[in-house]
Structures are given as structure tokens and as C-alpha cells.
Amino acid sequence: MRVWVGIDDTDSSRGMCTTYLAVLAMERVERELGKVIGFPRLIRLNPTIPYKTRGNGAVSFLVEVDDVGELVDVVNEVIIEHAMLDDEKTNPGAVFVDEELAVKLKPFADKAIKDVLQIDEALFVIGKYFIPHLRHKKGRGLIGALAAVGAELEDFTLELIAYRYPERFGTEREYDEESFFDMDYELYPQTFDNVDWCNDVVVCIPNTPCPVLYGIRGESVEALYKAMESVKTEPVDRRMIFVTNHATDMHLIGEEEVHRLENYRSYRLRGRVTLEPYDIEGGHVFFEIDTKFGSVKCAAFEPTKQFRNVIRLLRKGDVVEVYGSMKKDTINLEKIQIVELAEIxxxxxxxxxxxxxxxxxxxxxxxxxxxxxxxxxxxxxxxxVERELQPGFYEVPPSARRHLSKPLIRMNVEGRHIFR
Ligand SMILES: [Zn+2]
Incomplete structure (x- = not known):
């Protein structure tokens, strides 16, 4: 029988990574029980969920096994051995979903990506469909585990994740920075958002104590293999390609879909500038627009770097479409379309x-x-007055990009001002 395994919330800021734990589980399934079918999936959920650290990503993979009970046992052993169970914020969950049933989880997955879910809603779905599952501690990971299985990807990208040898976990990563820029120069846009030229940062290398050496994003398996061959790093222990919803804007809710705005959701919103941009201490830039929901405050925070220079050129009366997450009643900009410039x-x-x-x-x-x-x-x-701004789309640089944000290079629109 073919079963989807979904796993989430096994890592903490002190170590581990759910993708790595999934790779270990996949290895054991292949060795002991059956086979893994296709690539695993790395699904990013609502990026604004307050209690989540870092990326809020869950993993799923499809296996063919004879006995689900054995599969549950193997995954449980891997979780017990490797999850950061002593971290208060780590609450692992895993689900084992018959392949035919996975499609029924789509509405749940959509909600996990765009909205806010409680653990009870996950338990309700599990109960309704009699889904075998594992729940450690509070089991909050059940939400992501179900969503990773149920997510339907109309658009997707790939990520090749290379893992370090366990004895190196927690130590400084060794790599040749230049080789990552060379790789981008050679392969972009077949690989993308791996380096930030303007801010001189290799974006695809984390600086957490987790097992990941790098995670290269790209559009095709071929491009990712080329990228892997061209970057120079410390030795790689394991590697895996994940199908992801990175760079798809799957988290965004269109203004036509809702009647009101809420914190901890992400939106695409049109409006007219009513309060011109102003800086506050720390280099954060704010402005306000009038939308169908009334006045909305928008922000380009300091880490968005050169993007702020675009925002500072906005004037009263400009029509814009903003893309970003709402927190503290403020849209944190990921992208903006300057639709129409006011005559001044x-x-x-x-x-x-x-x-x-x-x-x-x-x-x-x-x-x-x-x-x-x-x-x-x-x-x-x-x-x-001659306006310095041109209509079109502008985005934050790769170093400030959210996992889910679709970079302009992947958008088929007029007037792209790409920050590479
Ligand atoms: Zn005169």
C-alpha cells in the first residue's frame, strides 16, 4: 500500500531540522520496509505564526510498504532518537495517510498555509478519517504534518539540501563564498535566491546549528545537480531534493477573498497612498494607503535594504498594490506594484x-x-514634478526574502525591477 508520511516540529533553534529527520526516516524505510516514491516535499506554512521559530516548514513523503504499523514504529524511533524533544517549543507530530485520502486534506492544508489553525482542528481531521499518527508532547506538529501531506502544489520549486557530517553539527560551516556567486552567475534563473549580489550575502547557507550545509533553490533537477557540482564546501554527508512551495506566493490572500484584514495573515492589497513615507529610528520606513478595508499601514523594515529607497519615493495619491504579512496591524512588505503615479x-x-x-x-x-x-x-x-519612480513591480532583495515569497524573476508581469 502507498502511504504519505507527514512530519513536523522536530527541530528547535538549538538544532535538528525536520527535513534531515525525514531523510533519516526515508533511509530506514528503504532499508527495512519498502520503498520511497519520488521526491519528498517541504511545505512552508503560514510564515506569521507567532510561536514558530524560523521557517515553519513541514515535510511529507510517499512510501510503499506492506504494513502501516511497522512504518509508524520506524518513524517513531527516528523521532525519539533525533527530535529536539527536550526543547519546550518542540512538539513533534507525524501522520500516515493513505494515498487516496490525501486529497481530502487539501482544505486543511490551505488553511495551514494562509490562516491560523489550532491543534484541535488537526485532531478533528485525524479522528474523522482514522489517520494513524504520532504525537509527542503537545503534538503541535500534527498541524504541519497533515498540511504537508494535503498541500496541492499548482506551482512549485525545488530545493537541493546538502547535510553536514554529524560530527560537524554546531561548528562553523566551511565553504568558498565565491563559488556560490559563480554558481548563481552561471545558472540563474534556473537556480535563484541563493545569493544576494547587492548585499554580498550567500543566502542559501544557514547560520543555525542545524544539520543543513546549504539549500540551493532551483527550477529543475538538472540545474540543481549542476549547482551542486560547482559549489565548493566542506564534505557533504547526505543530500536530498525536495519539492517545495517556496517562491510561489501560496501564503497570500487576495483582497477579493476576504471581508476584513487580520493579523498573522498575508495579503495582496490595492490602495492609494494617503500618508507619505517616513523613516523611524533603525531605518524602518512606513507609509499608509487607503484600501477597500480603510486605511492600512505598510512597512519596509531595515533588513529590506535597497527596497526602502523605492518606498521612500512614494507620494500621496500614488496607486499601489502591496504584498506582505499583517502583523501589529501593519503590512510587512515583501513586494509592491506601483500601479499609477500621482501627478505632482x-x-x-x-x-x-x-x-x-x-x-x-x-x-x-x-x-x-x-x-x-x-x-x-x-x-x-x-x-x-518629474517623478523618480517608475511604475511596475519592486521586491525586497534575496537576503530579506521569505521562503514563500515569489521573486519577480518567477513572475510573468510587465515592468519588473528585479533585485537579484
Ligand atoms: Zn529679466
Whole structure:
């Protein structure tokens, strides 16, 4: 029989990674029970969930085995041996879903990616379909485990994750930075968001104590293998390609889908600038737009770097579409479309027609005159301000990109201003 295994919440900020634990489980299934079918999947869930550390990602993989009970036992052993169970915030969960049943979990998965779910809702689904499962401690991982099985990916990308030798876990990673930039230069956009040229950062290497050496993102298996061959690093122990919902915007809720905005959800929203951008201490930039839901505050935080320079050019009346997560009643921008620029006019003193100098006021209500030529004029001059901003799409740089955010290079739209 073919069964989907979903696993989540086995890691902590102090170590482990659910993708690694899944790879270990897959190895044991292949050795002892049956076979693994296709690539595993790494599904990112709602990125704003407050109690989640880092990426909020869950893993699923499809196996063919004779006995589900044996499968449950093997996965349980791997969790007990490797999950960070002594960390208070680590609450592992695993589910074992008949392949035919997986499609029924789609609505649950959609909700886990876009909305906020409670553990009871996961237990309800498990009870309804009699899903074999494992629950450690609070078992919050059941939510992600079910979602990783049920998620339907209309769009997807791949990630090749290379793992370190266990004796190196927690030590500084050894790699040749230059080789990652060379790889990007060679393969982009077949591989993407692995380095940030402008900010000079290799984005695909974590600096947590987890087993991951790097995770290279790309569009095809072929490109990922080429990338793997071209980067120079410490020796790689294991590697695996995951099918992911990275870079798909799957977390975004369109403004037409809802009647109100809520914190801890991510939106695509259209509006007109009502309060012009201003900086606060720390380099964070804020502005406000008028939307169908009323006034909404938007923010480009300091880590979004050069993206803030775009935001600072917004003026009252500009029409924009913003993409980002709502926290503390503020949209944290991931992307923006400048739909329409407002015309901005300024009044200036007229120019003297004979000498070309700027004329001066001749006194209150007296019009203007040129001091030198004595020419007179009644009216101020209205001049249109040349806008420095161009309409189109702008995005945060790769170093500030969320896992789920779709970079412009993957979007088929007019007027892309790509930050690579
Ligand atoms: Zn003059």
C-alpha cells in the first residue's frame, strides 16, 4: 500500500531540522520496509505564526510498504532518537495517510498555509478519517504534518539540501563564498535566491546549528545537480531534493477573498497612498494607503535594504498594490506594484521672458517682476514634478526574502525591477 508520511516540529533553534529527520526516516524505510516514491516535499506554512521559530516548514513523503504499523514504529524511533524533544517549543507530530485520502486534506492544508489553525482542528481531521499518527508532547506538529501531506502544489520549486557530517553539527560551516556567486552567475534563473549580489550575502547557507550545509533553490533537477557540482564546501554527508512551495506566493490572500484584514495573515492589497513615507529610528520606513478595508499601514523594515529607497519615493495619491504579512496591524512588505503615479505639481515664480532669470514677488497681490529688466507677470508658474519612480513591480532583495515569497524573476508581469 502507498502511504504519505507527514512530519513536523522536530527541530528547535538549538538544532535538528525536520527535513534531515525525514531523510533519516526515508533511509530506514528503504532499508527495512519498502520503498520511497519520488521526491519528498517541504511545505512552508503560514510564515506569521507567532510561536514558530524560523521557517515553519513541514515535510511529507510517499512510501510503499506492506504494513502501516511497522512504518509508524520506524518513524517513531527516528523521532525519539533525533527530535529536539527536550526543547519546550518542540512538539513533534507525524501522520500516515493513505494515498487516496490525501486529497481530502487539501482544505486543511490551505488553511495551514494562509490562516491560523489550532491543534484541535488537526485532531478533528485525524479522528474523522482514522489517520494513524504520532504525537509527542503537545503534538503541535500534527498541524504541519497533515498540511504537508494535503498541500496541492499548482506551482512549485525545488530545493537541493546538502547535510553536514554529524560530527560537524554546531561548528562553523566551511565553504568558498565565491563559488556560490559563480554558481548563481552561471545558472540563474534556473537556480535563484541563493545569493544576494547587492548585499554580498550567500543566502542559501544557514547560520543555525542545524544539520543543513546549504539549500540551493532551483527550477529543475538538472540545474540543481549542476549547482551542486560547482559549489565548493566542506564534505557533504547526505543530500536530498525536495519539492517545495517556496517562491510561489501560496501564503497570500487576495483582497477579493476576504471581508476584513487580520493579523498573522498575508495579503495582496490595492490602495492609494494617503500618508507619505517616513523613516523611524533603525531605518524602518512606513507609509499608509487607503484600501477597500480603510486605511492600512505598510512597512519596509531595515533588513529590506535597497527596497526602502523605492518606498521612500512614494507620494500621496500614488496607486499601489502591496504584498506582505499583517502583523501589529501593519503590512510587512515583501513586494509592491506601483500601479499609477500621482501627478505632482509645484508653484514657482515665473521666469523673465527676456533674461531668463526667476522673477521676484512685486509685493502682496502685485504679481511678479524681473529686477533687472522690469518685466512683469501676474501668475505663478505651475510645474509638473518629474517623478523618480517608475511604475511596475519592486521586491525586497534575496537576503530579506521569505521562503514563500515569489521573486519577480518567477513572475510573468510587465515592468519588473528585479533585485537579484
Ligand atoms: Zn529679466
Amino acid at each position: 505639481w509645484v508653484e514657482k515664480n515665473p521666469i523673465c521672458p527676456s533674461c531668463g532669470r526667476r522673477m521676484e514677488s512685486a509685493g502682496r497681490g502685485q504679481g511678479f517682476r524681473c529686477k533687472k529688466c522690469r518685466t512683469k507677470a501676474d501668475e505663478k508658474l505651475r510645474e509638473k
